[in-house]
Amino acid sequence: MERIYLDNNATTQVAPEVLEEMLPYLQDLYANPSSMYSFAGEVSQKLKEARRRVAALLGAQAEEIVFTSCGSESDSTAIWAAVHSQPEKRHIVTTRVEHPAVKNLCEHLSHRGWRVTFVPVDAKGRLDTDLLYRSLTPDTAIVSVMWANNETGVVFPIADIAREVRARGIVFHTDAVQAVGKVPIDLQSLEVDFLSLSGHKLHAPKGVGVLYIRKGTKFSPFLIGGHQERGRRGGTENVASIIALGKACELAGSHMHDENSRVRKLRDRLEAGLLASIPASAVNGDPEHRLPNTTNIGFESVEGEAILLLMDRHRICASSGSACTSGSLEPSHVLRAMGVPFTSAHGSVRFSLSIYNTDAEIDYVIEKLPPIIERLRSLSPFWKKQAAAHAAG
Amino acid sequence: MWEYTEKVKEHFLNPRNVGVIDDADGVGEVGSLACGDALTLYLKIDENERIQDAKFQTFGCASAIASSSALTEMIKGRTLEEAAKVTNDDIAQFLGGLPKEKMHCSVMGREALEKAIADYRGEAEKKVEGNIVCECFGVTDLQIERAVKENHLRTIEEVTDYTKAGGGCESCHDRIQEIIDHVLGMVHEPPKKARKLTNIQKIKLIEETLDREVKPSLKQDGGDIELVDVDGNTVLVKLRGTCATCSISQVTLKDYVEKKLRELVVPELVVEEV
Structure with a gap:
């Protein structure tokens, strides 16, 4: 095996069909879609198709789709739009486990005079929705809650939250970057005003995202420029990548069943296999409400x-919420918000699968990981104590 | 991905001298599970004060394990006097350098060595030297001062890379800057003279300070605090949320809440939980 890629919540491989679809627009079909000749018309027709394809996956209308450069731009655009179009409202509600794209923006705003409520989660990562509803006031400009958590895969009850928030006349945004393509989404039946998605999380290339803006939602553009995207986002379209994203959305629709059956089974088998063969390991998150492709496992007393790095020696790619990998000195804010003990937060590993993973790869990881954990535990001054506690408990 | 030297990778993959010396003459323990890295160093020392054997156990990332391994290789066969001169920079140099964010791993090695030597010499377990500046990682002003001096650090970021101080909630950044300025010989204004407050003014100021300075940072961690009463200079409070069940809430209360109130209201205040 060349590589066992289990880090699909970080980014995904570009699907071969997607690459094929976009390549002509990096080569011969290079016209600016805004130009007046038929050479450009060909390109703009293809952009329209991409917009329809994205809308179809989300249960939205084509004109509600705005292409951006990434998920973070979509998140920033939504939150700034809500804040700027309602300058009298100075309160924002979000959660303690958001992606940095939302979390850091909200913290930034909190230093600039907005009041921000960060709603906590419980030990399984489930949102305290009662507290969320109680925190809503006439001063609340926007509520931003992620659809699914990137680290644990925990899925929040977005339909319920959106309904409650909108019933109070408050704008609702969801960062659905991890959810799109993995769980069915039908915006027509939901009371969501803004939804963010990112191309490279669903087998399109990096550098393209979408902001869904419900018809009638108050909006002010984040990137001001030309008439592109009906004036909602200036800048010449990233044509090839947008076309790629359209194709990726079409594929995601047709893979939705596979994702929720075969991929889920692979994930479950990986999880069960590791938990069975590695003592003092446990799942972080809520197995009942979780993306089908994600598992986050804490291994006690290892970092x-x-x-x-030891998995990398076996060409296995995954990620960790430990301090040393987060680029900061503290373990991931998500695991801390859940109150995961330090003993296992530092040793947490996230495996995130895709439709390209196979049974053989899962077998390989189940075989290779236990000796790695054992080896690191044999180095650790804490393991004997922990192991004894575990045997006793 | 971190850019580790070949030597760091090699010592991580094949660490030397892993294990425990049951009849060790000196043992040095540093770090903790909470901090994300910890090292226990065991020394066997002969009658001429020469380190016959050194072993270690480390919980931590690749550079922590490599730094521990390097340390044991560097001190084996040396006299205690020679070993005591090993600096964190020597450990990093031995490994061909460490990413700057990982320099604290080499500092951990030097600290474990100092503790093990002190243990051998029967010097009583040294109390925490100095006053805690960074509560997240338990780093004192003296530790920061030493790291700044020895490694010619100039910025808060560098101090964090070397000592971890300031890498958590960041509330100690001002204090770290003061230490850097102090070491660099810059003069600081003396603290403002205490104001004379009426009782009403005092209570109001305590309330304001709790609301503005204390509550927001406690709330970030899901905690909260409530002012119950003010009796003379005793401030009675109740901890709420995660603070109520937190094992280090007393530290929070004394080292954070009390410190803030003393700093911003009057220096005589005492904070107590009811």
């Missing part, structure tokens, strides 16, 4: 970066 995540060391695990990843």
Whole structure:
């Protein structure tokens, strides 16, 4: 095996069909879609098709789709739009486990005079929705809640939250970057005003995203420029990548069943296999409400970066919420918000699968990982104590 | 991905001297599970004060394991006097350098060595030297001062890379800057003279300070605090949320809440939980 790629929540491989679809627009079909000749018309027709394909996957209308450069731009655009179009409202509600794209923007705003409520989660990563509803006031400009968590895969009850939030006349945004393509989404039946998605999480290339803006939602553009995207996002379209994303959305629709059956089974088998063969290991998150492709497992008394580097020797790619891999000195804010004990937060590993993973790859990881954990534990001054506690408990 | 030297990778993959010396003459323990890295160093020392054998156990990332391995290789066969001169920079140099964000791993090695030597010499377990500046990682002003001096650090970021101080909630950044300035010989203004407050003013100021300075940072971690009463200079409070069940809430109360109130209201205040 060349590589066992189990880090699909970080990014995904570009699907071969997607690459094929976009290539002509990097080669011969290079016209600016805004130009007046038929050479350009060909390109703009293809963009329209991409917009329809994205809308179809989301249960939205084509004109509600705005192409952006990435998920973070979509998140920023939505939150700034809500804040700027309602300058009298100075309160924002979000959660403690958001992706940095939302979390850091909200923290930034909190330093600039907005009041921000960060709603907590419980030990399984489930949102305290009662607290969320109680925190809503007439001063609340926007509520931003992620659809699914990137680290644990925990899925929040977006339909319920959106309904409650909108019933109070408040704008609702969801960062659905991890959810799109993995769980069915039908915006027609949901009361969501803004939804963000990112191309490279669903087998399109990096550098393209989408912001869904419900018809009638108050909006002000983040990137001001030309008339592109009906004036909602200036800048010449990233044509090839947008076309790629359209194709990727079409594929995601047709793979939805596979994702929720075969991929889910692979994930479950990986999880069960590792838990069975590695003592003092446990799943972080809520197995009942979780993306089908993600598992986050804490291995006590070992450190995540060391695990990843030893897995890398076997060409296994995954990621960790440990301090040393997060680029900061503290373990992931998601695991801390859940109150995961330090003993296992530092040794947490996230495996995120895709439709390209196979049974053989899962077998390989189940075979290779236990000796890695054992080896690191044999180095650790804490393991004997922990192991004894575990045997006793 | 971190850019580790070949030597770091090699010592991580094949660490030397892993294990425990049951009849060790000196043992040095540093770090903790909470901090994400920890090292226990065991020394066997002969009658001429020469290190016959050194072993270690480390919980941590690749550079922590490699730094521990390097340390044991560097001190084996040396006299205690020679070993005591090993600096964190020597450990990093031995490994061909460490990413700057990982320099604290080499500092951990030097600290474990110092503790093991002190243990051998029967010097009583040294109390925490100095005053805690960074509560997230338990780093004192003296530790920071030493790292700044020895490694010619100039910025808060560098101090964090070397000592971890300031790498958590960041509330100690001002204090770290003061230490850097102090070491660099810059003069600081003396603290403002205490104001004379009426009782009403004092209570109001305590309330304001709790609301503005204390609550927001406690709330970030899901905690909260409630002012119950002010009796003379005793401030009675109740901890709420995660603070109520937190094992280090007393540290929070004394080292954070009390410190803030003393700093911003009057220096005589004492905070107590009811």
